[in-house]
Amino acid sequence: MSQDKILQLDPIVHAPVRLAILSILITVENAHFTFLKESTKTTDGNLNTHLTKLEQSGYIRIKKTFQGKKPLTLCSITKKGEKAFHLYLEQLDQIVRSQKNKT
Amino acid sequence: MKHQEVEQEIAIIKKMIEKTRKETAESGHFFIAIGIFSICCIFLIGVANFYHLIHLELPLLLIMMIGNGLIGYITVFRREKKKKVHSYLKTICYSIWAACAVPAIITFFLPYFGVIPGNLVGVFSTLIMGIAVFSTGVIFESKFIVWSSFVWWGGAMVMAFMKVIPQSFVMVAVIFVGWVMPGIILNRRYRNGSRTNESR
Numbered sequence: 001m002s003q004d005k006i007l008q009l010d011p012i013v014h015a016p017v018r019l020a021i022l023s024i025l026i027t028v029e030n031a032h033f034t035f036l037k038e039s040t041k042t043t044d045g046n047l048n049t050h051l052t053k054l055e056q057s058g059y060i061r062i063k064k065t066f067q068g069k070k071p072l073t074l075c076s077i078t079k080k081g082e083k084a085f086h087l088y089l090e091q092l093d094q095i096v097r098s099q100k101n102k103t
Numbered sequence: 104m105k106h107q108e109v110e111q112e113i114a115i116i117k118k119m120i121e122k123t124r125k126e127t128a129e130s131g132h133f134f135i136a137i138g139i140f141s142i143c144c145i146f147l148i149g150v151a152n153f154y155h156l157i158h159l160e161l162p163l164l165l166i167m168m169i170g171n172g173l174i175g176y177i178t179v180f181r182r183e184k185k186k187k188v189h190s191y192l193k194t195i196c197y198s199i200w201a202a203c204a205v206p207a208i209i210t211f212f213l214p215y216f217g218v219i220p221g222n223l224v225g226v227f228s229t230l231i232m233g234i235a236v237f238s239t240g241v242i243f244e245s246k247f248i249v250w251s252s253f254v255w256w257g258g259a260m261v262m263a264f265m266k267v268i269p270q271s272f273v274m275v276a277v278i279f280v281g282w283v284m285p286g287i288i289l290n291r292r293y294r295n296g297s298r299t300n301e302s303r
Contacts, residue, residue: 016115023119028127028190035187039122067184089116092109099106 012057013088017042017050022085025060025077033073051075059084127190129243130293133178134286137171142275142283144170149271164211171204196242203235222262225270229259229277236281247288254281 013019020040024031037047054060059081063074077085144167151159179197183189207228214221233255240248258277262270 016112019112020115020119023116024123024188027120027123028188029194030189031123032187035126039119092112095109096106099109 009091010084010088012053012059013084015050017046018054019088021047021050021054021075022059022077022081025075026082026085028076030063030074030076033075036075054081057084123188123190126186126188127193128293129193129196129289130182131286131289131291133175134282134289136174136178138278138283138286140170140174141167142278145271145274145278149268149275152268152271161215168208168211175200192242196239199238199242200235203231207231222265222267222270225262225267225274226259229255229262229274233259233281236285240285243289245285245288245292248285251281251285 013022017040021036024036024039033047033051036051037044040047042050051060051062055062057080058078061076061078063076065072065074144163148160148163148167151157151163183193183197210219210224210227210231213219214224219227233252236255237249237252240246240250240252254277258273258281262273265273
């Protein structure tokens with residue numbers, strides 16, 4: 001694997017929890033904080049940190065609202081996030097291909 | 104980046120997409136409940152027409168509309184509100200159902216204003232429901248549901264050459280094959296999905 005391709009990988013998407021979050025959000029309109037927590041098997045604090053990082057990068061949108069009296073955090077992917085995720089997939093594909101060619 | 108690491112990343116993506124797909128799968132309860140209720144109402148309308156109890160037709164139609172509205176509210180709107188994930192596919196699908204249900208309902212009332220003859224109600228509403236079923240089949244990637252839309256359109260063709268009373272009984276058969284059966288298939292698929300999810 002060439003060193004260039006490692007450097008090209010988006011560090012925001014590269015973290016396993018953030019990759020899992022984006023993989024969920026890419027297929028849905030929006031997802032609750034609790035669903036993301038259950039799916040990624042992380043703690044509230046850890047998930048919050050990753051969500052904030054993704055939001056700061058403009059990859060996801062976080063909407064805080066209420067369902068009755070319960071607070072509700074809804075997350076959805078942005079256009080920028082979709083582009084970054086697809087680019088990341090393309091890069092993974094390139095890595096797999098280049099490794100296959102080597103062998 | 105090693106080959107193993109790439110495989111791990113791809114595994115994470117696949118796992119998450121699969122989990123989300125199962126969470127957003129359609130349970131089919133909407134189809135089964137609305138289908139059975141409509142079959143009962145239309146069968147009763149047919150029986151009422153057969154015994155010339157025409158005054159029962161409109162109340163039965165109203166019961167069917169209101170009942171289906173309530174079933175839709177319980178099986179779709181309330182359940183979706185409680186769900187933790189919302190998919191575009193379901194939103195599109197429910198919008199198509201609503202868009203097709205409204206003209207189908209309007210069609211039921213047109214003969215009372217003398218706009219169309221009574222024997223065309225079943226034909227028009229069946230044609231419209233065929234569109235909803237076809238779109239649902241395409242959205243949920245089910246060939247059986249796509250094909251069952253042809254049952255609706257075929258039923259409409261048959262009904263076009265019939266009088267009102269036998270139309271009701273054809274419609275009962277069409278709803279069973281073209282609405283309840285797809286619901287059962289969706290439900291089976293949904294239950295199989297949940298079972299594999301639980302075993303993981």
